[in-house]
Each structure stands twice: as structure tokens, then as C-alpha cells.
Amino acid sequence: MSVLDDIVAGVREDLAVRQARTPLAEVRAQLADVDPARDPMPAFRAPGLSLIAEVKRRSPSKGALADIPDPAALATAYAAGGADAISVLTEERRFSGSLADLYAVRAAVPTPILRKDFIVTEYQLLEARAGGADLALLIVAALDDAALADLYATARGLGLTVLVEVHDEDEVERALAVGTELLGVNARNLKTLEVDPDAFGRLAALVPDGIVKVAESGIGGPSDAGRFAAQGADVALVGEALVKDGDPTSAVAAIRNAGGAR
Numbered sequence: 001m002s003v004l005d006d007i008v009a010g011v012r013e014d015l016a017v018r019q020a021r022t023p024l025a026e027v028r029a030q031l032a033d034v035d036p037a038r039d040p041m042p043a044f045r046a047p048g049l050s051l052i053a054e055v056k057r058r059s060p061s062k063g064a065l066a067d068i069p070d071p072a073a074l075a076t077a078y079a080a081g082g083a084d085a086i087s088v089l090t091e092e093r094r095f096s097g098s099l100a101d102l103y104a105v106r107a108a109v110p111t112p113i114l115r116k117d118f119i120v121t122e123y124q125l126l127e128a129r130a131g132g133a134d135l136a137l138l139i140v141a142a143l144d145d146a147a148l149a150d151l152y153a154t155a156r157g158l159g160l161t162v163l164v165e166v167h168d169e170d171e172v173e174r175a176l177a178v179g180t181e182l183l184g185v186n187a188r189n190l191k192t193l194e195v196d197p198d199a200f201g202r203l204a205a206l207v208p209d210g211i212v213k214v215a216e217s218g219i220g221g222p223s224d225a226g227r228f229a230a231q232g233a234d235v236a237l238v239g240e241a242l243v244k245d246g247d248p249t250s251a252v253a254a255i256r257n258a259g260g261a262r
């Protein structure tokens with residue numbers, strides 16, 4: 001079993017527990033009380049490099065990164081630095097995240113929020129929107145074509161912006177086939193956990209103009225971010241380097257500035 005299969009199996013078990021506690025209809029009813037989703041695309045399309053700053057405690061590849069006892073405070077610091085969106089990892093077993101983190105961050109900042117998880121069912125998209133998320137991640141490697149198309153349509157129907165994540169040529173084709181306007185290249189292969197720093201440049205060249213391109217993973221700071229911007233990245237998605245920085249506000253501002261004048 002690949003790391004990805006293993007993570008998804010755990011996600012499905014945890015999901016079954018939540019779904020037994022809060023049936024789909026109940027989550028759907030919660031949508032009536034939530035503000036409409038914010039649209040991050042104008043900021044992502046603005047000149048210069050945009051930044052999605054991630055709330056991330058640990059990862060299967062790096063182990064513990066940061067305790068983050070107060071995710072709302074970290075998100076507030078990211079927003080103060082000018083983060084264009086905030087990614088909240090909600091996967092529990094490998095990343096030590098939770099939906100509680102999503103609710104805490106939503107209450108703290110007006111910035112668009114990405115629910116970052118291994119989404120394999122409609123239920124998780126409803127949870128995301130009910131928790132105030134504005135974007136959801138769909139990982140092409142974790143989904144077959146039918147599931148990808150279904151979940152993409154459901155997410156859009158809920159008003160969510162979808163970040164469709166790829167890591168090879170074949171997945172770029174599959175992502176483009178669902179009509180996504182926001183495509184992320186994860187330098188880390190989730191099946192092997194290896195990072196390929198050249199993946200973004202190689203795959204971005206296959207993506208038509210007009211589609212917003214996100215460079216994900218392994219961005220250590222402004223110089224890496226500047227390199228991806230020069231290769232066509234509109235947005236950088238950064239976790240580790242920000243959660244480990246003692247001054248996340250300045251770290252966010254420095255990465256955004258790495259893409260040139262805005």
C-alpha cells in the first residue's frame with residue numbers, strides 16, 4: 001500500500017465516525033447559517049506572487065514541525081503579513097489537524113480559507129463549507145476520473161473554489177479535463193514522499209495561460225518562491241517554512257515580495 005492509500009484508508013475510518021455522529025442532512029442544514037464562500041481568484045490572478053500560508057503541525061515525511069497551540073493566532077499573523085489565503089490541514093492521523101482548527105481560523109480572519117485534506121466524499125465538501133472554508137483541495141492521485149469529476153462539480157455547486165493537485169503529466173491532463181481554473185503542482189509525490197524540485201517547471205509548461213498555477217511543497221523561503229514565480233507560478237503554497245519561523249508575519253510578506261512588484 002502506498003503512503004497515500006494508507007492515509008486515505010485512515011481518513012475514511014475517521015469520516016465514518018463523524019458521519020455516524022452528524023448525518024449528511026444535518027451538515028447540509030448547517031450551510032444555511034454560513035456566509036457565502038469568498039472568491040480567492042482575483043487576488044491569485046493579481047500581478048506578482050500570491051501566497052497560501054498553511055497551518056501545519058506535522059507531516060508523514062518530516063514528523064513534528066510545530067505545536068501550534070493557537071491556530072487562530074498563527075492565522076492572524078499570516079493575515080497580517082498579507083497572505084492571500086490560509087490553508088488549514090484538517091487530516092488528523094498524519095498531520096495532527098482537525099475540523100476544530102478550521103472553525104478556529106474561520107472565526108479569526110476574513111481571509112479565504114482552504115480546507116486541506118484527503119477529500120474522497122461529498123460529505124467532506126459539505127463539512128468544509130459548513131466550517132466556513134472557501135476552497136477545497138482535490139488530489140488527483142487519490143481519485144479516479146469519475147470521483148474527481150463528481151467531487152469537482154459538487155464543490156463548485158457549494159460555491160467552493162477547487163485547488164486541483166497534480167504531480168505528473170498524466171495528472172495534469174486529468175486536472176484540465178475537469179475544467180479547473182486553479183491547478184497546484186505538488187513537488188512531493190504523495191505515494192513515495194519524495195520531492196522533485198523540477199516538477200513545477202516541467203508541468204507548468206503543459207498548463208494553458210489563464211489557469212492559475214500554484215507551486216506546492218518544499219518552498220524554504222523567498223529565493224525558492226522567486227524561482228517558482230520565474231517558472232510561472234501565480235501562487236506559492238507554503239507550510240513548514242512558515243510554521244517554523246519565529247516571525248510568520250514577516251516570513252509571509254517576504255515570500256509574497258519574492259515574486260516581484262505587485
Ligand SMILES: O=P(O)(O)OC[C@@H](O)[C@@H](O)c1c[nH]c2ccccc12
Pocket residue numbers: 054056116117139165186216217218219237238239240241
Ligand atoms: O510544508 P511545505 O513543504 O511548505 O508544503 C506545504 C503543502 O504544499 C503541503 O502541506 C501539501 C501539499 N499538498 C498536500 C496534500 C496533502 C497534505 C499536505 C500537502
